[in-house]
Amino acid sequence: MTRLALIAHDDEKPEMIDLAESYESLLATFDLVGTGTTGKRVAEETGLTVERKESGPIGGDAQIAAEVAEDRLDGIIFLRDPLTAQPHEPDISALLRICDVHDTPLATTRTTAEYLLDGLAADTETMD
Numbered sequence: 001m002t003r004l005a006l007i008a009h010d011d012e013k014p015e016m017i018d019l020a021e022s023y024e025s026l027l028a029t030f031d032l033v034g035t036g037t038t039g040k041r042v043a044e045e046t047g048l049t050v051e052r053k054e055s056g057p058i059g060g061d062a063q064i065a066a067e068v069a070e071d072r073l074d075g076i077i078f079l080r081d082p083l084t085a086q087p088h089e090p091d092i093s094a095l096l097r098i099c100d101v102h103d104t105p106l107a108t109t110r111t112t113a114e115y116l117l118d119g120l121a122a123d124t125e126t127m128d
């Protein structure tokens with residue numbers, strides 16, 4: 001089953017909810033994991049089931065990075081706030097780097113997230 005991580009900084013959470021609603025029927029076929037608050041909000045506001053890691057600032061990004069290192073994830077949607085400094089920037093940088101190392105598809109904006117989801121949907125159809 002396709003395993004996808006969902007992460008959004010606070011200013012981007014409404015965008016993540018809107019994206020999840022738009023792709024709800026596809027996402028319902030995926031194994032979803034998210035950082036703490038993002039996972040909670042997506043689950044509450046869409047009805048999707050999301051496994052929740054810790055909140056980003058207290059280790060959630062590092063937990064997602066560990067899954068990337070173990071090749072457990074097929075993709076990550078990480079809607080970052082490019083205009084606000086984050087206290088856990090080192091964890092965020094590590095996550096981005098490990099995605100590059102493992103060639104794990106990573107989308108950091110709404111448009112690239114849509115391309116990623118469309119690509120994963122096409123992959124899923126090919127696998128059927």
Ligand SMILES: O=C(CO)COP(=O)(O)O
Pocket residue numbers: 007008009010034035036037038039054055056057060061086092
């Ligand atoms: O901080 C985050 C990503 O860096 C997101 O964490 P939350 O989903 O817990 O808000």
